[in-house]
Amino acid sequence: MKFGRFEQQGRVFYGILEGEEVSELDGSPFGSYRASGPRHRLPALKPLLPCIPANFYAAGLNYLAHIEWANKRAGASKKPPAQADVGYRSPNALVASGESIVIPADSPGPVEYEGELVAVIGKKARNLSEREALECVLGWTLGNDVSERTWQKSDRTLWRAKNCDTFKPMGPLIVTGLDPMKQTIATRVNGKVVSEYDTGKMLFSAQHYISRISRYMTLHPGDVVWLGTDGPTEPALKDGDVVEVCHREIGVLRNPVVRAKS
Amino acid sequence: MKFGRFEQQGRVFYGILEGEEVSELDGSPFGSYRASGPRHRLPALKPLLPCIPANFYAAGLNYLAHIEWANKRAGASKKPPAQADVGYRSPNALVASGESIVIPADSPGPVEYEGELVAVIGKKARNLSEREALECVLGWTLGNDVSERTWQKSDRTLWRAKNCDTFKPMGPLIVTGLDPMKQTIATRVNGKVVSEYDTGKMLFSAQHYISRISRYMTLHPGDVVWLGTDGPTEPALKDGDVVEVCHREIGVLRNPVVRAKS
Numbered sequence: 001m002k003f004g005r006f007e008q009q010g011r012v013f014y015g016i017l018e019g020e021e022v023s024e025l026d027g028s029p030f031g032s033y034r035a036s037g038p039r040h041r042l043p044a045l046k047p048l049l050p051c052i053p054a055n056f057y058a059a060g061l062n063y064l065a066h067i068e069w070a071n072k073r074a075g076a077s078k079k080p081p082a083q084a085d086v087g088y089r090s091p092n093a094l095v096a097s098g099e100s101i102v103i104p105a106d107s108p109g110p111v112e113y114e115g116e117l118v119a120v121i122g123k124k125a126r127n128l129s130e131r132e133a134l135e136c137v138l139g140w141t142l143g144n145d146v147s148e149r150t151w152q153k154s155d156r157t158l159w160r161a162k163n164c165d166t167f168k169p170m171g172p173l174i175v176t177g178l179d180p181m182k183q184t185i186a187t188r189v190n191g192k193v194v195s196e197y198d199t200g201k202m203l204f205s206a207q208h209y210i211s212r213i214s215r216y217m218t219l220h221p222g223d224v225v226w227l228g229t230d231g232p233t234e235p236a237l238k239d240g241d242v243v244e245v246c247h248r249e250i251g252v253l254r255n256p257v258v259r260a261k262s
Numbered sequence: 263m264k265f266g267r268f269e270q271q272g273r274v275f276y277g278i279l280e281g282e283e284v285s286e287l288d289g290s291p292f293g294s295y296r297a298s299g300p301r302h303r304l305p306a307l308k309p310l311l312p313c314i315p316a317n318f319y320a321a322g323l324n325y326l327a328h329i330e331w332a333n334k335r336a337g338a339s340k341k342p343p344a345q346a347d348v349g350y351r352s353p354n355a356l357v358a359s360g361e362s363i364v365i366p367a368d369s370p371g372p373v374e375y376e377g378e379l380v381a382v383i384g385k386k387a388r389n390l391s392e393r394e395a396l397e398c399v400l401g402w403t404l405g406n407d408v409s410e411r412t413w414q415k416s417d418r419t420l421w422r423a424k425n426c427d428t429f430k431p432m433g434p435l436i437v438t439g440l441d442p443m444k445q446t447i448a449t450r451v452n453g454k455v456v457s458e459y460d461t462g463k464m465l466f467s468a469q470h471y472i473s474r475i476s477r478y479m480t481l482h483p484g485d486v487v488w489l490g491t492d493g494p495t496e497p498a499l500k501d502g503d504v505v506e507v508c509h510r511e512i513g514v515l516r517n518p519v520v521r522a523k524s
Contacts, residue, residue, distance in 0.1 A: 054314075055352045060419070085418040088350040088425075090317045092479045104478060126427075156347040157322070163350075164478045165388075216366060216426045217354045 002249070003029045003139065003174040006045040017042065017173060029138055029174065030122060030221035049096045050141050050174045051120060055223040056089045057213060058145065058162075062203050062228025069232045074153075084204035084212050087158070089145075089226070093168035097253045101237065102166045105260040107148050110236030114145035114229035115187035115245035117199050119206055120174050121223040125214050133210040136219055139176040142185070142245045142253040143226045144169040146237070169245070169255045170224070178249065180206035180227070188244040189235060197230035264511070265291045265401065265436040268307040279304065279435060291400055291436070292384060292483035311358045312403050312436045313382055313484040318351045319475060320407065320424075324465050324490025331494045336415075346466035346474050349420070351407075351488070355430035359515045363499065364428045367522040369410050372498030376407035376491035377449035377507035379461050381468055382436050383485040387476050395472040398481055401438040404447070404507045404515040405488045406431040408499070431507070431517045432486070440511065442468035442489070450506040451497060459492035 002017040014029060015022035015037075022040045027033030030051070061067050061081050071078055095101070103111050122138025145162065146169070152161035162168075180199060187195040199206075206227055213219065237243055239259035246252050264279040276291060277284035277299075284302045289295030292313070323329050323343050333340055357363070365373050384400025407424065408431070414423035424430075442461060449457040466474075468489055475481065499505055501521035506514050 052316075054316075055354045057352075057421075081418050083417070086421045087419045088352055088421070090319075090350055090479070092317045092482065092485075155345070156343050157349045159319075159348045159350070159475075160478050165480050213421075216422050217352070218427050220354065223354075 001139075001176045003050065004172065005048040005050050006040070007048055008040065008045050012048065013037070015040065015045075047097050047172050049094055050171050051222040051224065052091060052094070053222050053224045054220050055217070056091055057086045057224065058089050058226040059084070059204070059209055059228040060087045063197065063201055063230035064203065065197070065201070065231045066229055066233075080203055084209050086209060086213055086225070089168055090163045092165060093163045095166045095169050095255065097169065097172040097255065099169070099255060100166060101146055101169065101243070101255050101257045103237070103239070103257065103259045104164055105262050108150040109148070111146060111148050112233040112236055113187055113189070113195075113243050113245070114147060114233050115185050115195055116143040116145055116229050117180060117183055117185055117206075117227045118143040118170065119180065119210060119225040119227065121219045121225070122221055124221065125219040128211050128214045130205070130207040130211045133207040133214070136210065136214070138221075139174040140178045140180060140250060141171060141174050142247055142250050144243065144245050144253060144255065145226060145229065147233070169253055171253050172251045175249045183247060186246045188246060189237070189241055194235065195229070195231055195233065199227070201230055202227060263401075263438045265312065266434065267310040267312050268302070269310055270302065270307050274310065275299070277302065309359050309434050311356055312433050313486065314356070315353060315484050315486045316482050317479070317485040318353055319348045319486065320351050320488040321346070321466070321471055321490040322349045325459065325463055325492035326465065327459070327463070327493045328491055328495070342465055346471050348471060348475055348487070351430055352425045354427060355425045357428045357431050357517065359431065359434040359517065361431070361517060362428060363408055363431065363505070363517050363519045365499070365501070365519065365521045366426055367524050370412040371410070373408060373410050374495040374498055375449050375451070375457075375505050375507070376409060376495050377447050377457055378405040378407055378491050379442060379445055379447055379468075379489045379509075380405040380432060381442065381472060381487040381489065383481045383487070384483055386483065387481040390473050390476045392467070392469040392473040395469040395476070398472065398476070400483075401436040402440045402442060402512060403433055403436050404509055404512050406505065406507050406515060406517065407488060407491065409495070431515055433515050434513045437511045445509060448508045450508060451499070451503055456497065457491070457493055457495065461489070463492055464489060
């Protein structure tokens with residue numbers, strides 16, 4: 001099933017997508033709903049963020065080839081993490097598919113994409129085993145963990161590197177029933193594929209991350225867990241670019257890039 | 263003015279406190295409101311979190327004596343931060359005054375308090391100068407940045423060290439019009455004052471933090487900025503303790519401590 005959140009003439013609603021047709025929901029996939037509302041043609045609707053997370057978790061380093069590439073570029077020798085310690089992002093940075101990524105005027109750069117698979121939590125959960133972990137997942141969406149690499153090195157935290165306004169595109173849809181370890185995530189810049197990887201290469205599985213988080217923290221409907229990216233994340237994004245994170249069923253998370261004037 | 267959020271017989275509302283009397287608000291201090299509702303006696307109401315932040319910022323290291331103490335204990339030589347790089351906490355961890363802090367069963371400890379002054383954002387804001395910074399602040403509350411020191415050292419991020427469920431008591435009230443650089447924050451454990459410091463010793467002022475954050479991120483009503491703690495944070499909290507963060511006007515943020523059984 002494919003859920004989306006849409007706006008039409010100022011009205012905001014969830015819908016279920018079938019082909020190019022959206023059945024409007026009375027309610028939301030995070031609670032109860034009836035699919036008895038009007039039907040819309042997809043192109044007539046503005047896509048919104050599929051959810052606004054109260055808690056926004058991000059795996060960070062979760063693929064070997066990305067760590068090796070980052071080490072090589074920086075002349076560093078950062079080891080793969082020994083355990084699944086999750087990081088945070090901040091909802092201020094979220095934008096939907098179609099909205100612009102704005103590079104701050106004073107960013108030294110490079111600013112890079114990171115195409116990611118994202119788990120969307122559907123049910124309140126605590127203390128799940130790995131076997132139970134996916135029971136609390138409503139479905140899967142895409143994220144672009146846009147990163148300012150100079151600030152990632154210079155700042156004590158990742159605040160500007162990862163959380164500037166517009167640095168966290170997410171969407172376009174939430175797709176249920178995917179096996180998170182058997183997906184292919186591709187990223188295109190200006191139509192050219194610049195990254196493509198299989199989620200089976202995660203260092204710590206989606207199930208492991210969700211189980212481990214839930215041991216210490218209550219997961220809430222609408223929370224998200226971004227699962228990291230693999231391989232290089234070049235070329236750097238620049239004013240006028242269009243970056244797309246792509247998945248066969250979730251669709252295309254497409255964002256133009258602009259540079260702020262001041 | 264003193265704002266609080268309360269529950270009575272399942273009903274949740276904001277109120278303005280005068281003495282021991284609470285005037286119920288129709289609306290909220292984060293939007294528009296009328297103070298035309300019923301009046302309640304404070305002891306008849308259950309205090310709730312004064313707000314649920316969408317974005318939860320924390321200054322981290324912002325006082326010299328705390329850094330020096332932490333260095334001495336750890337045999338470390340961490341330098342004071344060169345710039346105001348803000349960190350994050352996660353709303354899952356928030357609890358109101360009166361709720362228990364639960365130490366996870368597998369926590370090696372020590373688990374310690376950090377009494378803090380907290381800025382509560384009242385208006386959407388971007389690109390504020392330091393002079394303008396306080397214009398977006400609704401008022402001030404208290405926070406207890408409960409920290410698991412072993413996990414703070416062992417984990418790649420602060421996720422468990424700072425964000426386990428119940429590790430972020432906040433409240434009890436939001437007080438308007440305070441000068442954030444001229445306050446005294448005290449912490450008591452089992453009635454004994456264990457920490458007392460003046461906010462004038464912040465390395466980076468509240469105004470500087472808010473201005474700097476707003477240069478890259480939109481601040482939203484209900485967002486909070488925790489401003490760090492000074493000095494030692496001993497003794498460690500243990501099952502059966504009561505920890506209180508205290509301020510003359512904001513009041514007492516009081517939380518019992520329990521240790522989870524498994």
